[in-house]
Amino acid sequence: MQSDLVAALDIGGTKIAGALVDGRGRMLLRVQRPTPAREGAETVMGAVEEVLAELAASPLWPDAGAVGIGSAGPVDASAGRVSPVNVPGWRGYPLVERVRRATGGLPVQLVGDGVAMTAAEHWRGAARGYDNALCMVVSTGVGGGLVLDGRLHTGPTGNAGHIGHISVDLDGDPCPCGSRGCVERIASGPNIARRALDNGWRPGPDGDATAAAVAASARAGDPIATASFERAARALAAGIAATATLVEIDIAVIGGGVAGAGDVLFAPLRxxxxxxxxxxxxxxxxVAPALTGGDAGLLGAAAAAAPARRGPHAVTFSG
Known part of the structure; x- marks a missing residue:
């Protein structure tokens, strides 16, 4: 019987994680290296190759039939290239070709980290059982992905569902992407904190000025902190509603560090x-909180690679 084992990579600005994942979502082996994000392209790739080499040393490796990669973006899945904002040495870097070469020619599937989270939540998380879903990562940025008609919908370049750069305030602040009033510009963690500080909120004695500290203040009844989260929630709600109206999703799943605020975010969002x-x-x-947590990148990369492992007419992994 053909094995469902795949190798998964989760590549971000702080860590490069790898795992061998079976068809039930079990991580049979997991390894990790810090990302040398300030180094050159080949140094970063060297860390990826170290992770792959450690996976390949396992007696399970011969059963791995494909590699899935979830990478910080932007990604261009059609070209197999990545340009992560938080890894300056990689600009248009041919990651798929390099991973294919390092693994002896295994099929490689590349998706952005928001799409990977979506694949994970649809396979093993809060979107399981839903044929049409939007899944979002609300953290330092705001990313996302779509499941339509029961299948991961990545778009030609792998960026479909990138809700963070839907404009929800036509006259809003300029966004680093070049647009104005984007969801990310209002609802990301740093922007929640920025708005609170701009309106007079001050951190406690520990000096913590993150969105988590703003959430703690909101939970304690601070009106400025509460207002910053409410504005973020409205921005998220507007983006989610626009997406739902366009493609008829049944559920929006929200993960990432900002989702850790719990009802401080979810109550005004609903x-x-x-x-x-x-x-x-x-x-x-x-609307539901994500369930796959820190495993989302690896699980999603594995789920995205499943069709490559099992052929063009494969179904998704088993429950």
Whole structure:
């Protein structure tokens, strides 16, 4: 019987993780290296190759039939290249070809980290059982991905579902992407903290000025901190409602560090969604926190690689 084992890579600005993942989502082997993000392209690739070499040393490796990569973006899956904002040495870097070469020619599937999280949540998390879903990572940035008609929808370059750069405030602040009033510019962790500070919130004695500290203040009743989270929630709700209206999703799953604020974020988000998701076919849209946590990148990379392992007509991994 053909094995469902795949090798998965999760590549970000702080760590490069790898795993051998079976068809039930079990990580049979997991390894990790720090990302030498300030070094040159080949030094970074050297860390990737070290992770792959450690996986390849396992007696399980011969059963691995494909490699899935979830990478910080932007990515260009059609060209197999990556340009992570937080890894300056990689600009248009031919990651797929280099990984294919390092693994002796195994099929390689590349997706962005938001899409990887989506694949993980659809396979083993809060979007499991839903045929149409939006999954989001709300952290330092805001990313996401889509499941449509039961399948991961990546788009030609692997960036479909990148909700962070939908504009929800036409006259809003300029965004580093070049647009204005993007969801990310309002709802990411650093921007929640920035807005709170700009409006007079001050951190406690420990000096923590992160979104997590703003959330703690909001939980304690601070009106400025609460207002910053409410604005972030409205931005997320507007982006989610626009996506749901466009492609008819049934659930929006939210993960990432900002989701750790719990009801400080989710309560105003659900209230705001009622103001934006008004058409009959989106009124029952569900919002849920993500369940796969820190394993999302590896699980999602494995899920994305499953079709390459099992052939063009494969179904998704088993439950």
């Amino acid at each position: 209230r705001a969604l009622r103001d934006y998701a008004t058409l009959s076919f989106v009124q029952r849209l569900k």
